[in-house]
Amino acid sequence: MKMLPSKSVLFGLIVMVGLSFAAQAQSGPEAAYKAKCAMCHGADGAGNTPAGKSMGAKDFRAPDVVSETDAQLQGVIEHGRNKMPAYQGKLSADDVGGLVKYIRQLQGK
Numbered sequence: 001m002k003m004l005p006s007k008s009v010l011f012g013l014i015v016m017v018g019l020s021f022a023a024q025a026q027s028g029p030e031a032a033y034k035a036k037c038a039m040c041h042g043a044d045g046a047g048n049t050p051a052g053k054s055m056g057a058k059d060f061r062a063p064d065v066v067s068e069t070d071a072q073l074q075g076v077i078e079h080g081r082n083k084m085p086a087y088q089g090k091l092s093a094d095d096v097g098g099l100v101k102y103i104r105q106l107q108g109k
């Protein structure tokens with residue numbers, strides 16, 4: 001009895017998996033971060049960009065940012081603080097939650 005799927009089914013599976021990875025890369029928190037946040041906060045979260053430095057963005061990995069709760073970080077993203085723009089209404093709650101997780105990732109958490 002032959003149990004191997006045909007070559008075309010295998011090929012279809014590979015294409016589907018590849019496409020879903022590509023879609024994730026373009027719509028996940030990392031993509032949102034790169035599109036909306038990195039110009040100030042930097043790709044690594046250090047805030048080491050011209051805009052970030054002039055506005056006073058802190059390194060996300062600084063101990064006082066690391067020790068803020070998820071709710072606090074979420075609050076800053078939604079309501080803004082000083083030069084940090086407010087994103088409520090521009091990003092869904094899910095997007096903001098994803099960005100908080102992404103910032104934790106940048107912090108190595």
Ligand code: HEC
Pocket residue numbers: 033036037038039040041051052055056057058064065068073074076077081082083084085087099103
């Ligand atoms: C126009 C520049 C700019 C953009 C764009 C920007 N930020 Fe900020 N962000 C700042 C500045 C400046 C601060 C520091 C605010 C302050 O003075 O407390 C900040 C602070 C924060 C903080 C709080 C960290 C801390 O210092 O305690 C978080 C979290 C944050 N930003 C996330 C984001 C996310 C997520 C995005 C994208 C959706 C984003 N920021 C986009 C400038 C920016």
